[in-house]
Amino acid sequence: MGMSQEDLQNLRISYKLGELRRSDTAPRPIEQFDVWFHEAVKAECDEPNAFVLSTSLGDEISSRVVLFKGIQEEGLIFYSNYDSPKAKQMQSSAKVAANFLWLPLQRQVRIQGIIEKASAQLSDEYFKSRPRGSQIGAIASPQGSVVKNREELEEKFKSCELKYQGLEIPRPSNWGGFIIKPTLWEFWQGRENRMHDRICYRKVGSDWIKERLAP
Numbered sequence: 068m069g070m071s072q073e074d075l076q077n078l079r080i081s082y083k084l085g086e087l088r089r090s091d092t093a094p095r096p097i098e099q100f101d102v103w104f105h106e107a108v109k110a111e112c113d114e115p116n117a118f119v120l121s122t123s124l125g126d127e128i129s130s131r132v133v134l135f136k137g138i139q140e141e142g143l144i145f146y147s148n149y150d151s152p153k154a155k156q157m158q159s160s161a162k163v164a165a166n167f168l169w170l171p172l173q174r175q176v177r178i179q180g181i182i183e184k185a186s187a188q189l190s191d192e193y194f195k196s197r198p199r200g201s202q203i204g205a206i207a208s209p210q211g212s213v214v215k216n217r218e219e220l221e222e223k224f225k226s227c228e229l230k231y232q233g234l235e236i237p238r239p240s241n242w243g244g245f246i247i248k249p250t251l252w253e254f255w256q257g258r259e260n261r262m263h264d265r266i267c268y269r270k271v272g273s274d275w276i277k278e279r280l281a282p
């Protein structure tokens with residue numbers, strides 16, 4: 068390793084950029100998320116809509132990054148392959164966790180929630196708006212399957228391109244949206260001396276209870 072353990076242990080910065088008071092947070096977490104998300108965009112965080120999604124199947128848990136693409140009924144929308152490992156996990160357990168990390172703002176948002184499949188209409192509309200290359204990629208790639216080599220994939224891409232030359236590309240039935248319906252949110256703002264601010268929203272009925280957590 069190019070870095071000593073000591074160097075690694077000394078790798079830390081002090082978080083001084085902001086603070087989060089319970090009284091300054093919105094009554095509903097989706098509104099607070101909207102405020103922070105727009106601040107992350109304005110601060111030019113790289114891929115501000117990228118988040119880590121965790122899913123499980125039995126005692127097997129896995130995480131990967133996906134892209135947040137919209138809000139519907141206070142839920143967060145993302146798109147993926149319905150036959151992928153993550154989709155199979157979400158079919159087995161609808162409980163998921165999500166994590167947005169906006170380091171330039173020293174912020175993270177943690178979410179726990181229940182997954183729902185988006186309507187075909189929503190998925191169709193979004194699929195239509197995607198660049199043609201991404202549309203073809205969605206058809207050509209059996210996400211999560213073993214492929215022999217890169218060439219096999221490229222061939223599939225090319226043959227899809229040919230098949231749909233001059234035609235509108237229909238959304239494949241195994242590709243579309245998911246909606247995370249949050250039941251728990253945490254807004255984390257880094258502070259000095261590891262005395263971070265953590266404001267948590269818990270869903271009780273249709274209301275949200277807001278609490279501060281110890282860092």
Ligand SMILES: Cc1cc2nc3c(=O)[nH]c(=O)nc-3n(C[C@H](O)[C@H](O)[C@H](O)COP(=O)(O)O)c2cc1C
Nearest residue numbers: 114117131132133134146147148151152153154211
């Ligand atoms: C920045 C970034 C954005 C990504 N966005 C998506 C996405 O929106 N949807 C998706 O299915 N995969 C996305 N991926 C790929 C996933 O991380 C993952 O490799 C893929 O979905 C397969 O996951 P699975 O095998 O757990 O199903 C993204 C990866 C990165 C690094």
